[in-house]
Amino acid sequence: MILGIVFGGSNLEWTQPYWLFLIPVLAILFWRYSRSKGQGERLALPEVGQVKMGLSPKKWAYRYANWLPFLGLISLVLAMAKPQEIVHHQEFKGEGIEIMLAMDVSPSMLSLDFDPNRLEVAKELAVEFVKERQGDKIGLTVFSGEAYTKCPLTTDYGTLSKLIKELSPKNLEMGTAIGMGLATSVNQLKDSKAKSKIVVLLTDGSNNRGDIDPMEAAELAKTFGVKVYTIGMGTEGMVNMPIRKKLNGDYLFAPVPSDFDESLLMQIANYTHGKYYRARSKEELKEIYKEINQLERSKIDVITHMTKIERFRPFLLVGLSLFVLYWVLMLGWVKPLP
DSSP states (O other): OOEEEETEEEEEEESGGGGHHHHHHHHHHHHHHHHHHHHHHHOOOOOOOOOOOOOOOHHHHHHHHTTHHHHHHHHHHHHEEEHEEEEEEEEEEOEEEEEEEEOOOEEGGGTTTTTSSSHHHHHHHHHHHHHHHSSSSEEEESSSSSSSEEEEEOOOOHHHHHHHHOOOSTTSOOOOOHOOOOOHHHHHHHOOSEEEEEEEEEEOOOOOOOOHHHHHHHHHHHHHHHHEEEEEEEOOSSSEEEEOTTSSSSSOOOOOEOOOOOOOHHHHHHHTTTTEEESSSSHHHHHHHHHHHHOOEEEEEEEEEEEEEOHHHHHHHHHHHHHHHHHHHHIIIIITOO
């Protein structure tokens, strides 16, 4: 029977654990040996007061060298117990879903009606959405006045999450090119053989830039069987928004009416058999991602493979090395001690 023992967070199993019972026996024997040796070396001397004498390196080595074979025996016992590291590998099989996140990163996404702003909240909840998926390929498209694929379809959720966290309006043209953002996302999915292909498009503005009309992009999505979930982000009324860029690169904020083309987002969603959502707060956006997560579930079987890696060799080498060191010290250096 294999006994599983976990040391320091790494999985280590001892396949012959009964050898470990020798360790306390060796410890008791070594303690008794050290004690008897210490008593045998005592000399009766007249009381002449306390005399402090420093130990030379040879005398110091002679006194403590006996620890080496003891520690060597401990290492050999650990090797005899045959430690193995258990490594688990997961394999995903089944009908996965391929998802492109199309995120608006225009300067208006820095508006302050969300804490700290719309973009930071959108990034945070997108990362949470990614973490909830299992076995699905997910990619990332960003758009402002232009659009590009930030991350192609991948199951490397760690890298994807890192790229989402790095999003900002910097180095992109001003504006909101919804059609370009959607078309770029569809281009990543058009050749996919997945049972379900979806785009989650989040924006807070109206289409005012780009060479592709949003409904043309929606028609393209429908042609390739891509379902589009659209999310309109922002509160109603006056909102502190960036109105222009200052010389130092920061944005100047001022109260501006919050508005976006809700009708367009509804048309895109309906035309592609998706759904439109309105997010007026972080809580609403969180619930939207939760609902999409429930609507688009994958049928994935998780197969776990276990690999056992022998780890007795380091203990064996350490044990033998300590014995060699002991004999080198005692025969080659300490032994000639007068």
